[in-house]
Amino acid sequence: MGNYVSFPAFYLKWGDIAGWKVPDCHLEACDWVEHGRKGRVGVLKAFRGFSKSTISGRYIPWKLRRNRGYRFSNLSATDRDAAKMSRDARFVIRKHPWCDGMKPEKGGLWKVHAFEVEGSTDARNPNVTAYGVMSNLTGSRVDEFLLDDVEVPKTIRTPALREAIRERISETSHILVPGGKILYIGTDHCIESIYKEQIEQGADLLEIPIFRKEVTYYGDGVKDSFVFDFRVSRPGDLYVAVGMNKPQLIDPSQYEIFGLKDYRGGCIKLRRKLAPEERVSIYTLPAWPERFNRSETQFRMG
Secondary structure (H helix, E strand, O other), X not given: OOOOOOHHHHHHHHHHHHOOOOOHHHHHHHHHHXXXXXOXXXXXXXXXXXXXXXXXXXXXXXXXXXXXXXXXXXXXXXXXXXXXXXHHHHHHHHHOHHHOOOOOXXXXXXXXXXXXXXXXXXXXXXXXXXXXXXXXXXXXXXXXXXXXXXXXXXXXXXXXXXXXXXXXXXXXXXXXXXXXXXXXXXXXOOOOOHHHHHHHOOOEEEEEOOEEEEEEEEOOOOOOEEEEOOOOOOHHHXXXXXXXXXXXXXXXHHEEEEOOOOOOOEEEEEXXXXXXXXXXXXXXXXXXXXXXXXXXXXXXXX
């Protein structure tokens, strides 16, 4: 059992090794995973491109470092996705200096879909199993389920598929040991999201949107000015998206900004009136500004 280090510290150390500049939003997620979950079920929702699986792939080694008897079951959309997560976690165990001695000695279980760490206390159940969410889940005991991006378009595109995944997820409660936990990590892909259902049932939640502040309006064919109630210091800190089903970021030349540096907020005035079928969203404070600058955000929203 290694000396205690926090999950954010463990993650930062890995960032040093990998040459990453760890964003604040990742440290926020790490801290919540360790300290923010008060109940047995938690949901970490973040935008696409957040590197959610990177969090999961370091959480597993960090937890096993302190408790070699802990048992994870990682469920992903497919067996292939689950295998990627397992390989990532095993890579961290091999390379992280604070995981020295965790890789099992010769003869220990060290496979893609199931592995143990040195000092494991359960002869029957591996420390980690990794399978697609629709695989057979029986025959093991688990301290924590990690449901990493189980909701993707191909698993929830029809009502029948959504019902099938709900039924399979419900089986986790029969496999968890008393007091066991479930952590969902993902992004909503439909209105009837499994994450929304878990939150409504009382799951702990950390949601990290791509922008920390936003407001949305729908057009009426008359208005061309729209207010925002957050402070913006520079014109470049404001992002405006206009459109119907999928609004796109528009160039700053297409609107004027009033109320810069006013703590009460300000307003934008579009160069044209907003049509009734359109909506405008005003954003600021990107969660990961180093990666998602204006050009990258515009590409992804386009």
